[in-house]
Amino acid sequence: MRERLMPVLAPYRGQRGALIPVLQKVQGELGYLPEEAISEIANFLGLTRNEIYGVASFYAQFRFERQGEYMVKVCQGTACHVKGSHRILEEVQDELGITSGQTTEDSRFSLERVACVGCCALAPVMLVDSVVHAKMTVAEAKKILDSFGKAS
Amino acid sequence: MTFEEIRKQAIAEWQALQNSQKPRIFVGTGTCGRAAGALTLLDVARRELAKRNIEAIITTVGCIGLCYAEPLVDIVKPGRPRICYGSVTLEMLPQLIENYIVNDNPCPDLALGTIGEETVPGIPKLFDLPMLKPQVRISLRNCGHIDPTDIKQYIANDGYTGFAKALSMTPEAVIEEIKKSGLRGRGGAGFATGQKWEFCRRAPGDVKYLICNADEGDPGAFMNRALLEGDPHAVLEGMLIGAYAIGTIQGYIYCRAEKPLAIERLEIALEQMKQYGLVGENILGSGFSFHLEIRRGAGAFVCGEETALMVSIEGKRGMPRPRPPFPAQSGLWGKPTNINNVDTWGNVSAIMQRGADWYSQYGTATSKGTKTFALAGKVARTGLIEVPLGIRLGDIIDGIGGGMVSGKSFKAVQTGGPSGGCLPANMLDLPVDYESLTKAGSIMGSGGMVVTDEDTCMVDMACFFISFCQEESCGKCVPCRVGTRQMLTILERITRGEGKAGDIEQLERLAQLVRSTALCGLGQTAPNPVLTTIRYFRNEYEAHINEKRCPALSCQALIAYYILPDKCEGCMICRRNCPAEAIAGDRRLIHVINQEKCIKCGTCLDMCPKRFSAVVKVSGVKIDVPSEPVPVTSTKAKTSKAGSVES
Numbered sequence: 001m002r003e004r005l006m007p008v009l010a011p012y013r014g015q016r017g018a019l020i021p022v023l024q025k026v027q028g029e030l031g032y033l034p035e036e037a038i039s040e041i042a043n044f045l046g047l048t049r050n051e052i053y054g055v056a057s058f059y060a061q062f063r064f065e066r067q068g069e070y071m072v073k074v075c076q077g078t079a080c081h082v083k084g085s086h087r088i089l090e091e092v093q094d095e096l097g098i099t100s101g102q103t104t105e106d107s108r109f110s111l112e113r114v115a116c117v118g119c120c121a122l123a124p125v126m127l128v129d130s131v132v133h134a135k136m137t138v139a140e141a142k143k144i145l146d147s148f149g150k151a152s
Numbered sequence: 153m154t155f156e157e158i159r160k161q162a163i164a165e166w167q168a169l170q171n172s173q174k175p176r177i178f179v180g181t182g183t184c185g186r187a188a189g190a191l192t193l194l195d196v197a198r199r200e201l202a203k204r205n206i207e208a209i210i211t212t213v214g215c216i217g218l219c220y221a222e223p224l225v226d227i228v229k230p231g232r233p234r235i236c237y238g239s240v241t242l243e244m245l246p247q248l249i250e251n252y253i254v255n256d257n258p259c260p261d262l263a264l265g266t267i268g269e270e271t272v273p274g275i276p277k278l279f280d281l282p283m284l285k286p287q288v289r290i291s292l293r294n295c296g297h298i299d300p301t302d303i304k305q306y307i308a309n310d311g312y313t314g315f316a317k318a319l320s321m322t323p324e325a326v327i328e329e330i331k332k333s334g335l336r337g338r339g340g341a342g343f344a345t346g347q348k349w350e351f352c353r354r355a356p357g358d359v360k361y362l363i364c365n366a367d368e369g370d371p372g373a374f375m376n377r378a379l380l381e382g383d384p385h386a387v388l389e390g391m392l393i394g395a396y397a398i399g400t401i402q403g404y405i406y407c408r409a410e411k412p413l414a415i416e417r418l419e420i421a422l423e424q425m426k427q428y429g430l431v432g433e434n435i436l437g438s439g440f441s442f443h444l445e446i447r448r449g450a451g452a453f454v455c456g457e458e459t460a461l462m463v464s465i466e467g468k469r470g471m472p473r474p475r476p477p478f479p480a481q482s483g484l485w486g487k488p489t490n491i492n493n494v495d496t497w498g499n500v501s502a503i504m505q506r507g508a509d510w511y512s513q514y515g516t517a518t519s520k521g522t523k524t525f526a527l528a529g530k531v532a533r534t535g536l537i538e539v540p541l542g543i544r545l546g547d548i549i550d551g552i553g554g555g556m557v558s559g560k561s562f563k564a565v566q567t568g569g570p571s572g573g574c575l576p577a578n579m580l581d582l583p584v585d586y587e588s589l590t591k592a593g594s595i596m597g598s599g600g601m602v603v604t605d606e607d608t609c610m611v612d613m614a615c616f617f618i619s620f621c622q623e624e625s626c627g628k629c630v631p632c633r634v635g636t637r638q639m640l641t642i643l644e645r646i647t648r649g650e651g652k653a654g655d656i657e658q659l660e661r662l663a664q665l666v667r668s669t670a671l672c673g674l675g676q677t678a679p680n681p682v683l684t685t686i687r688y689f690r691n692e693y694e695a696h697i698n699e700k701r702c703p704a705l706s707c708q709a710l711i712a713y714y715i716l717p718d719k720c721e722g723c724m725i726c727r728r729n730c731p732a733e734a735i736a737g738d739r740r741l742i743h744v745i746n747q748e749k750c751i752k753c754g755t756c757l758d759m760c761p762k763r764f765s766a767v768v769k770v771s772g773v774k775i776d777v778p779s780e781p782v783p784v785t786s787t788k789a790k791t792s793k794a795g796s797v798e799s
Binding site: 021055082115122130 | 187219372373410412451468469527535613753
């Protein structure tokens with residue numbers, strides 16, 4: 001772990017104030033923040049693990065468990081809400097057999113409901129990884145999941 | 153190179169581009185455009201041009217704001233005006249290339265409008281369209297017009313001349329100019345920008361900081377994202393001007409990580425500024441130095457609040473602290489700090505480029521200039537707009553937005569996101585300025601405008617926003633942490649049909665309490681959606697509580713679906729499609745929904761052929777239907793008149 005993280009951590013030596021960018025870089029490298037990584041960051045920045053968890057758990061971006069191969073996000077912002085985004089979320093949950101915040105057993109899909117991705121004019125939207133799919137319908141959402149080879 | 157030399161070169165290149173003998177194609181590739189398939193269109197354009205051996209210049213641009221018509225492609229032929237085509241499909245693009253670029257037929261039926269002085273027969277001018285005509289584009293002046301990844305295109309369009317002008321003035325004179333423009337903070341609260349700068353400039357201390365708040369997190373708002381994606385230098389130039397006026401050497405842009413394209417464009421822009429000596433030590437040889445860093449927000453709505461944002465930059469939990477001391481006295485790392493929103497910085501650069509007098513001709517006596525809004529929801533034309541302050545609310549919704557998309561009636565517009573309020577149809581004459589919106593119980597906010605029609609339940613809307621604020625509450629102060637939770641509990645109870653007499657009054661008491669005692673803006677404004685919906689739509693609350701009826705037919709617990717026996721022809725379509733297998737019936741037998749099993753998904757209503765329209769959605773109504781399938785006859789359904797019905 002140390003070897004893998006050193007190149008990521010090195011530019012931040014002595015910069016406790018850079019904790020959030022450090023966590024973002026480490027999560028970018030590993031996909032999530034496993035316990036060993038938190039310990040490495042703690043050693044490196046001279047903080048306690050407690051302090052790091054305190055910060056990391058405050059922000060929605062940080063994950064402590066490995067996520068699925070594909071990250072599906074269903075927007076539940078205001079514009080999406082008034083355009084019926086709850087039905088899209090229900091459909092995706094039914095299709096994947098998981099609820100928001102969970103990962104499928106085969107580790108292929110993770111599902112999150114997000115507050116707003118700023119694509120309000122094309123609401124309702126959902127994302128697979130960073131690709132935004134606009135003007136969703138229940139049928140369209142199912143089609144998209146199928147195109148990613150949804151496990152049945 | 154001096155700035156004048158850079159500018160000369162940039163203008164020469166820009167002119168050459170405008171006079172190019174090659175056709176030019178512009179593709180809008182902001183997040184909206186991409187969501188609508190703009191990147192695939194880019195590939196198609198390249199492929200189709202190569203196939204025909206046409207040499208053309210393809211430029212990717214930001215969002216011009218006509219999001220409803222995304223993806224947008226503009227084509228310019230040498231010596232002709234630029235023609236904008238909307239809702240371009242993969243099939244349409246090769247057709248446009250063949251018909252217009254090869255055969256000179258501009259396909260007026262597919263065009264939205266032309267840009268520029270000249271016109272093309274059969275195509276209106278784009279800026280004469282009802283969506284664009286009332287707009288004044290100051291902050292968004294270059295969006296959709298220039299390539300946001302090319303600093304020279306910004307410079308050729310007067311970019312950085314505002315900063316160059318500032319350098320020739322004293323910092324105090326720059327502050328005076330901003331004060332004279334009447335610019336007020338575009339992040340929501342509307343504090344006078346020049347005055348804010350003056351506080352920070354006068355605060356004692358050698359080290360001061362400057363921050364651009366790009367943590368746009370209001371659900372339903374995307375103005376900042378679009379500006380940063382479409383014209384990042386407009387914001388960065390504003391920050392340079394502010395840094396010079398206030399006397400800060402270090403700045404931060406705190407941008408939401410959920411807006412990755414905005415961050416990418418900022419990174420490119422910052423790199424190019426370095427290349428041209430527009431950031432760093434001794435900028436343009438003036439002796440003025442300013443360093444700029446991008447920080448990604450990690451997903452906490454409360455970090456849009458300035459004191460929370462600053463502790464987040466310090467690497468801590470983003471929790472607000474009481475003010476005073478204000479950031480101008482003690483901000484980032486305890487040093488005097490000035491913080492402004494993306495849109496404010498975008499206005500600052502325009503003001504310095506064209507002057508305070510020019511700027512203050514727009515707007516009202518106390519709300520000068522223009523404001524960007526993200527128009528979304530149930531309007532026909534959704535998008536990003538910029539209008540002079542003081543514009544009539546109805547002119548935005550009916551004029552620019554083109555009224556309701558569904559042909560249904562307008563119910564309310566939510567301004568200011570979770571901190572704002574829902575304004576009803578009788579407020580459409582309201583002028584959109586800081587004071588009028590506040591008086592109506594809402595706020596200007598950062599500029600989200602979500603339009604709802606008769607299908608949206610206002611109690612559900614209040615519940616939606618409170619649930620958002622409750623989830624995003626940082627938990628530091630009790631009124632917000634516990635108060636929003638209590639309001640949510642009551643609102644959920646009401647939408648479930650379990651509301652009690654006194655709930656409305658209880659909500660009002662709680663709302664006033666949270667509003668007056670919460671620590672930061674998030675908590676203080678969280679009750680606004682509740683208070684405005686009670687103020688303007690009290691009857692909807694009463695219908696939920698007293699009659700267990702949702703007039704908008706939206707709250708799941710209060711609605712039911714029935715199949716009208718006198719209309720059902722027993723075609724089996726609804727039965728086959730019901731995901732809960734809750735419909736009994738057979739061919740030529742009247743279908744019956746088992747209310748216990750029904751999950752109220754509405755599939756039967758959507759699927760029932762229009763010529764039968766046998767399925768109805770009701771709330772607070774009893775409909776007599778057979779208890780089990782009976783042969784199709786001329787049975788008549790009996791409905792009470794008081795309820796709400798949709799078929």
